[in-house]
Amino acid sequence: MQRTLVLLKPDCVQRRLMGEVISRFEAKGLEIVAMKMIQITPELAKQHYAEHVEKPFYGGLEAFITSAPVIAMAIDGLEVIRVVREMLGATSGLKAAAGTIRGDFSSSRQMNLVHASDGEEAAARELKLYFGDSEFCDFNSPMTSFMRASDE
Structure with a gap:
C-alpha cells in the first residue's frame, strides 16, 4: 500500500467539480484517509x-494556488501514486487524454484542477505539509474485499 497527497486546486473548488473528482477516486477503489478544506498561504x-x-x-503559480480554498486529501491504495497520476492525465488539460480528469474537465496547463504527488519522497514531504499524524483515519472498508484480492 502507498499513500499520496492530492489537492483539489482552486479552479476545481470554484467550478464545483470536487464531488466529481472525489467520486472517480472512490469508484477506483482508493481510500481517502484524510481530507480538509484549507486556504493555502503564500508561506505554505x-x-x-x-x-x-x-x-x-512562480509568481503566477503562487497567486493561483492561494486565490481560493483547496481540498487536501491523503489517499491510500495499491500503487496509488502512479494510479492517481494516470487518472489525472497530462499536466496540460489540452494534452490530457479523454477519460482522464484533466482531459475531461481542463483546458489549461496551470488551471488543471488537481495536484498529486509525483513519487514516494514527494508524497511523504507533501503529506507532512498538510496533515498531522493524528489527522489520518486508517480503517478497513468493507468494500475492500470487493475491490482487490486479499493477497494484493
Whole structure:
C-alpha cells in the first residue's frame, strides 16, 4: 500500500467539480484517509512548490494556488501514486487524454484542477505539509474485499 497527497486546486473548488473528482477516486477503489478544506498561504505555497520558487512562472503559480480554498486529501491504495497520476492525465488539460480528469474537465496547463504527488519522497514531504499524524483515519472498508484480492 502507498499513500499520496492530492489537492483539489482552486479552479476545481470554484467550478464545483470536487464531488466529481472525489467520486472517480472512490469508484477506483482508493481510500481517502484524510481530507480538509484549507486556504493555502503564500508561506505554505513556497514550501509546497520549493523547487519552483526561483523560476519565472512562480509568481503566477503562487497567486493561483492561494486565490481560493483547496481540498487536501491523503489517499491510500495499491500503487496509488502512479494510479492517481494516470487518472489525472497530462499536466496540460489540452494534452490530457479523454477519460482522464484533466482531459475531461481542463483546458489549461496551470488551471488543471488537481495536484498529486509525483513519487514516494514527494508524497511523504507533501503529506507532512498538510496533515498531522493524528489527522489520518486508517480503517478497513468493507468494500475492500470487493475491490482487490486479499493477497494484493
